[in-house]
């Protein structure tokens with residue numbers, strides 16, 4: 901998965917290590933899901949991209965959001 905800066909178009913490869921980067925989220929029914937918050941700082945400009953992702957109990961990605969940038973598939 902890759903992200904692109906919305907200000908200058910700079911592209912970044914987003915690598916997520918699921919074994920230690922994901923944080924546990926305890927649901928009200930007692931089940932555990934995972935989430936990830938990641939900040940990406942541009943090199944070519946001062947933009948700061950914020951990535952939020954949610955994962956299910958099996959660490960499969962269920963939703964993703966980004967601020968100040970966009971996702972794209974390379």
Ligand SMILES: [Zn+2]
Pocket residue numbers: 905906907908909910942943944945946947
């Ligand atoms: Zn940029």
